[in-house]
Amino acid sequence: MTAQPFHGVLVPVLTPFTAGGEPDAGRFAAYCRFLLNQGAGGLAIFGTTSEANSMSPGERMVLLDRLVEAGIPAGKLMPGTGACAVTDAAMLVRHAVEHGCGGVLMLPPFYYKPVSDDGIFAFISNVIDNAGSAALRIYLYHIPPVAVVGYSLDLVGRLITAYPQTVVGLKDSSGDWSNTAALLERHPGFAVFPGSEVFLLEALRKGGAGCITATGNINVPGIAKLYQNWQGPQADALQEAVTTVRKTMQAYPMVPALKRVVAHFRDDPGWAAVRPPLVPLDRAQSAALIADLGRIGFALGEPRQRAAAE
């Protein structure tokens, strides 16, 4: 197993859109810098939370170009490079490798259902062969509640065995702790990131690498504090605090709700825009969400619930 380039709190960064519906590279770079300054261990740009699959491969590559031009360190970036077409996935992976990204997050091809482990293995092999780079680090992106197609435990084992220097980790957004625990037990040294901070403390106690979580967009400080203090006396209280924020958000459609929170706390209404098929929160939902966050004492960048846990 290779050295691991990522650990801690990784954020699948929200993608801001202009009033005309185009990806907004300026706002995006500024937000990436803000998240790194808050202590994010890496930026999993172009994930589900990023509406990556609502952008063309070309739009994603231009955004990555602009981020690197803006000075965001490529080594901190783990762009999502999954696609239904192996040609698109291979192109996105080559582009990320050319930029020196620390790694890539790979959805399995998600159109056909059911699809065999052999077929997914062939797809990933094809992408790796096509990239032809010893620098490539792939993190498998397992999110069956959305992609439906996922990486079975057997398939993960096959991929690690075939590509030990390349297939180095996995984001587990199954929401199924027993799957995360099985991965941690079977593959020591393989970087397993639960897809929610709700499982962070439990994962760290079994050797997890951190988490890659949507709510990292609004709560890096709280989650990073748990990551840094997981062996300390306050660990359970810190876990409870971040879980409270997560559960509050989970009562709303996650991506539009996160964008609404960012728009509110940055006083920048344009941040709330989503691309179809997602729809923004309506006025009543927005007011209820902000009120709910107020009740738990949350503020973006200054999560006051941390004080309570200290």
Added chain:
Amino acid sequence: MTAQPFHGVLVPVLTPFTAGGEPDAGRFAAYCRFLLNQGAGGLAIFGTTSEANSMSPGERMVLLDRLVEAGIPAGKLMPGTGACAVTDAAMLVRHAVEHGCGGVLMLPPFYYKPVSDDGIFAFISNVIDNAGSAALRIYLYHIPPVAVVGYSLDLVGRLITAYPQTVVGLKDSSGDWSNTAALLERHPGFAVFPGSEVFLLEALRKGGAGCITATGNINVPGIAKLYQNWQGPQADALQEAVTTVRKTMQAYPMVPALKRVVAHFRDDPGWAAVRPPLVPLDRAQSAALIADLGRIGFALGEPRQRAAAE
């Protein structure tokens, strides 16, 4: 409701690949011509059976260019233009309209689940507005067993009401006859195509426009004969004959099995190639499939079971 450019047996044409895994425009054009000569009412290129989502948008557009250059009439083409990204879908639709295609077959955006009817409506609206063409004819592609996301009956009604000259039909691959029947009852004049010839006779009796079916790739003559004679005394026997072919194929993974049949009857082994994540039939499956077809007296281009029904 506008005049309907398509009826009869529409084929979601298989996409041949070269030994190197590239779309094979030459084999593709030749096969499209063969299907039209056999009596196909239209070619729904770039559907699920075509492995369209295993190709990049650019690869699909080049294939369409090559087909038209090869003399396949654009008016007979109904390319699949669905994509997860509204920018990709809009680009594919504009390209099809520029070529004068008879229509386009639109998957809903299929990454996010669940997604609201409002979100899908906004996506389709965005594509229509972007195309800005009175010539655009959209056929909705409802295939929840694969795409998971689908078009609800309510959403279909909303789209027809909003775009009566543009949203003119639907392919129903739900496999749920009650859904097809409800569409036929609610929207006279709207072109409803079941996604399987198993439902063809029943659909025609309720005003259906024909069918768009994977097995059209190997059985246009049999299905076209049923379409032409659905009010005749042999209709039930003709239905039974095509259903027998369909059920035989359904015992195998459909796309690799269809390609194996084409490879066998054209004596062209290269036709069997699929792109990952699909995998070709293995030797034993291939032999069993050809034996099964032999038992029902099937031969590509000369479906002998027709004789029995005559």
